[in-house]
Amino acid sequence: MTRELLEVVRGRLAEAGAEPTPARVALALREEGRVLGDAEVLGVVAALRSEMVGTGPLEPLLAAPEVTDVLVTAPDEVWVDRGGGLERTDVRFQDAAQVRRLAQRLAAVAGRRLDDARPFVDARLPDGTRLHAVLPPVAVAGTCLSLRVLRPRAFALAELVAAGTVPPGGERLLTALLAARLSFLITGGTGSGKTTLLSALLGLVGPAERIVLAEDSAELRPDHPHVVRLETRPANQEGVGRVALKDLVRQALRMRPDRLVVGEVRGAEVTDLLAALNTGHEGGCGTVHANAACDVPARLEALGSTAGLDRAALHSQLAAAVSVVLHLVRDRGGRRRIAEIHVLERDRDGFVVTVPAAIWSPDGFQEAPGWGRLARLCARGGGERW
Template identity: 75%
Template sequence: MTGAGAVGTDPAVPRAGGQGPRAGGAGLLDAVRQRLAASGAEPTPARVAAALRAQGRLLGDAEVLGAAEELRSELTGAGPLEALLADPDVTDVLVSAPDRVWVDRGAGLERAPVVFPDAPAVRRLAQRLAAVAGRRLDDARPWVDARLPDGTRMHAVLPPVAVGSTCLSLRVLRPRAFTLEELTAAGTVPPGGDRVLRALIEARVSYLVSGGTGSGKTTLLATLLGLVGERERIVLAEDSAELRPDHPHVVRLEARPPNQEGAGLVTLRDLVRQALRMRPDRLVVGEVRGGEAVDLLAALNTGHEGGSGTLHANTAADVPARLEALGTAAGLDRAALHSQLGAGLSAVLHVVRDADGRRRIAEVHVLERDRAGLVRTVPALRWDPAGFERERGWARLRALLGGAL
């Protein structure tokens, strides 16, 4: 198996090794690649040098090292995408065609100067990464959602489901959470907003972080969990382990898909139920998107204060409707869902991503019941560059915070 194809012959295309290994020609490198793949040998500099000698070519040390690094990234790393994933500013790498690679460095998508030689090269890379994650990706199962050993979130779709070329999406998981001070400096939290968030955690308010894909929900939640007292035990239940709060007592549970025989499935709902038996001081669901919504709300109504999670929603006002849809699909009727929601959840922090790529807390809502007994959200704080603007729900939020502000 040759893994991903090499980066194209364009000398402007960056390579992980930094030193261009193309001095020997693309055909020479392909021959070395095939020789190493056939033997199953790790592409160490010594083996690459031996393979080059077998082709009748002698190269300098720098060229051998460059060729070894490029081949290593193809056979064991992320191929031509490795340099992008190593960039500390990159949060997402997206491949939609061999010559269409995009990255997100926090200011929106931008074209990356990386080119695959052809569509099969993208497919090979996606299949190899899926295999590294222990998942199957082929014509019978043409998509995969997995976590790589370094924590990178991977999603891939093969043709013909993906028209024209394999689509590969990689979300980089950074090894540490941001501090509240860093989020304030970055503009995610407005001036003075840190006091509200600290009070929210100290008062053990149950909350959800809502927002769209890539809006920074997980980043904000990880930061907030880092504010939890050191004597408290946090139990995380996630479909894909992404939360890494800076806290001394965190138990992380991750869902598992079935194996090729269809056995071994562990759902997020299973994890929430198990987490309740693990003496959590704070129960956290990384992403509420299914029947686990019912179990989380039930937990928040049985003495597990301060629980939290993330939820995809267009606005904070849409959160009750989203939870209603999830609860109904799990067999909970509307009245029961709203009863659980009103008694167990207290606040919603909604994050957005501006046109310039900046992520920020757009609004903070509290929950209240209307005359029909249905739960709705009420704006309490709204984003302003100078600090949160107070809305009509502020009095209720302040009461939830124990009058701390």
């Protein structure tokens, strides 16, 4: 069957709003003057269903359990990340139009608009996969499609130790941190494993505690019996109905959280989070994009300025709200790991600085100048000595 005839059949089904069932495909073929055998019809059905209902040529990549990211930069350039860095695949699209159709259909499934008037989209698909797409001419070389796969089961901390994300023996330190109800931030770049680590740590929270998650895109899936998940919502086509992350933080405070979690602090919601952690909500946490743990105070300063919070006020709240920073990196081999753990202290001028407490090594965390302070914080909060 030629690609042209396949396109005609696809067009007929799309116009009718019909799914590619064997009977409908056979009818469309007859209308085009073609009669195929049962096996050929089923092959056409599979091809059309993959394109019209599934994710087309990307289906086997997204189904592979080790794949975390699928990136399409051109019809003949499809990349994946299997945990060891990006690698190019043999998957090909027929043409640029097929990539565009897939991006637009996935956006529609997510309830978002993607067209010339709105040439980009950032959304979550029903199965949890994170979708980002950009259309030409914003994407100069053609439609750019990025899919981040969210696995249905969160990693346990022991699995992160086995994978090298946490060094040997490091789970005892992290367990003590959680038991002491210390508030902490997880930092790192895109794809460094912040969400994976945070989900694993939340799985260590006692079953009697209530966790309330506020996220821009619902990605955290901790293995815990009592979790409330809140997700932001964009404005509709009329420009109304937007629910921002700071709105979710405020609502979460009214839901009796034992642990308040902000999936990613990226704007004015930093003021609400710091205020919440200063009102008796111990053990709160979140993630922040940062190049290094020592950059966190400056990063939060920049975010706080968008909400009109001056530097002195932000540092005052930060010193009282957050105790620890866990920084993740992704090395050249693609492995994600906790590079260092910092504690927060005030300098002589009263501003918050981070002090290294533990440094990653293949044999376990190595002590750094802030090690003693980290031990005291855990002990003061009731956490066991690691």
